[in-house]
Amino acid sequence: MNAELLPPGITEAELLSVCVGPDLDSTTALACLKELKEQCLYLHFDGVRYCFKKDPNVTLLIEQEADIVARDDKRVRTRIKEMIEARLAGHRNAIVWPETPADIPDRDPSFLIAYLPLEFAGKPRSQQESVAKDMMEKYGEKPRTYRNGLGLAIPASDQVEILRRAVRYLLAIEGVKSKAKQLNLTDEQKDQLRERQATETAAAESALLKLYTEVWLPRTQEGGIGIETVAAGGRPLQTTLNDKKQAMIHERIVELITQVYRKVFDKTEPGKIVELFKLGEGDPPQMGITVAQVVEGFFSFLGFPRLMTTAAIRKGIAKGVAEGHFGYMTGPKPGLSAAGKFQVAPSKVRFKTPVAEDQIDLESGFLMMPQAIPQAEPVGGIEPPVLVPGTGETLPPAVGMPGGGTTPIGGGQVIPPPAVANKTVDLTFSADRNGLFTAWNAIANLADMAGEVTVSIHAESEKGFDETKLQNGVYEPLREADLIE
Known part of the structure; x- marks a missing residue:
């Protein structure tokens, strides 16, 4: 057998x-x-x-290749930086591994987060604080202006070596795979390589996920600038991996400083703007401020609320105008008259009326306190109320008498008969997009008084009108509103 x-x-x-x-x-x-x-x-x-x-099996081949990679620290560092940059791509306010204060932009009106390099984790605490304060205080050789718009993401020392090891083995696996023919790797060994690569990739993502869970923020301190530490600690962050199974590093930091600890905000209240910039206070009182000064203040002054972007300022101003905290206009800063009113046409000031956030101009916008807003002249010839002599009371413009003239109560000089109220209002003006937006509210007020107004539009273009844009952007919206046929 x-x-x-x-x-x-x-x-x-x-x-x-x-x-x-x-x-x-x-x-x-x-x-x-x-x-x-x-x-x-x-x-x-x-x-x-x-x-x-x-x-030798695949494990030994990887180990031999890893020994070669370990002798080239720069190669491992470069790969880790590339991985972090890939995960922070699309976030313009994320700065990867700045080497000097000049590597972090200044006067950028958004909250910048600088992710410090791995080597920072190995420095003594005193040296770490010295480097951090330099980055918070300086921009090159000059003082940093927007100090309130910067945070430093600190690498966790316990994750640095874990990440380096995982990336070292990933590079080693790539090296073995590149020599597959030379090493006569079998299909089974190639499968083992893929399995090991998946294991090390998961280890690297896990380390990246935990690498940055602490942020240092500048704060005022006697004798200079101090550091406020914000760390996740025992609070787990909800944000983890994206749909590509990559660590969402920046999203986790934003969650930490905006949700777990509310240190940076995406909105501000109009009352806060009035309070922080002391509008209406002082001697003489400050009755107005440019929007550019508001932006500068929020991102410069330590102790002011930290804002993620200027969208927070736009929201606060739009809300403040609608609620009557202050008025808003665009253009050069107007002068203040002896009567305490800004010398600007009342029609140019938006006050207690809705304003779209994207209409707030951060460069040429101007805010003014309600008491400094100029008042419009009486419309249509209507006279102001008549003061009754000796009583302090007021009456309508005049008390009519049959036959024409009017006489004040208690006798005395005859008051001329009141002007007859206008029954027709005709207006003609030319306006661009912004002017039309401002005028439209006035026309809406007129429609409220009259019940209905007739609108006639005339527009000319030297280049001619785009027929498609004309149909989609002009005719169709008017037809849908049943304003034209």
Whole structure:
């Protein structure tokens, strides 16, 4: 009888049948087997049988390549920086690994987060604080202006070496894969490489996820600038991986400083603007301020609320205008008259009326306190109320008498008959987009008084009108509103 000649080694089933028993379950045995494949450099597995051979397995090849990679720290550092940059791509307010204060922009009206390099984690605390304060206070050789718009993301020392190791092995695996033909790798060994690559990739993402969980913010301190530390600590951040299974580094930092700890805000209240910039206070009182000064103040003055972007300022101003905290106009800063009113046409000032946030101009906008807003002249010839002599009371413009003239109560000089109220208002003016937006509210007020107004539009263009834009942007909206046929 001929005996069947089997290949060397033992199958997984045979191995488990020998090992599994009351003291060792199959799950533990399989886990140990997986570790053996990764740790034993000469243990081979062809998909069916395990056996020891003289040739090194994939694990040894990776280890040998990793030793080569370990001798080139710059290569590992470069790859880690590339990985972080890829995960921060699309976030213009994220600065990756600044080496000097000049690498962090200044006068950028948004909250910048500078992710400090891995080497920072290995410095003594005193040296870390010295480097951090330099970045917060300086921009090159000049003082930093927008100090209230900057935070430093600090790398966690316990994750740095974990990340370096994972990336080192990823580079080693890439090196082995590039030599597949030279090493005569089998399909089974290539599968092992892919499995090991997936393991190290997961380890790298886990380290990246935990690498930046602390932010240092500048604050006022006696004798100079201080550091306010904001760390996740025991509070788990909800943001983790994106749909590509990559660590959402920046989103986690934003969650930390805007939600877990409310240190940076996406809105501000109009009352806060009045309070912080002391509008209406002083001697003489400050009755107005440019929007540019408001932006400068929020991003410069330590102690002011930190804002993510200028959108927060736009929201606060739009709300303040609508609620009557202050008026808004665009153009050069107007002068203040002896009567305490700004010398500007009342029609140019938006007050107690809705204003779209995108209409707030951060460069030429101007805010003025309600008491300094000029008042419009009486409309249509209507006279102001008549003061009754000696009483302090007022009456309508005049008390009529049959036959024409009017006489004040108590006798005296005859008051001329009141002007007849206008029954027709005709206006003609030319306006651009902004002027039309301002005029439209006035026309709406007129429609409220009259019940209905007739609007006639005349427009000319030297280049001619784009018919498609004319149809979609002008005619169609008017037809949908049943204003034209």
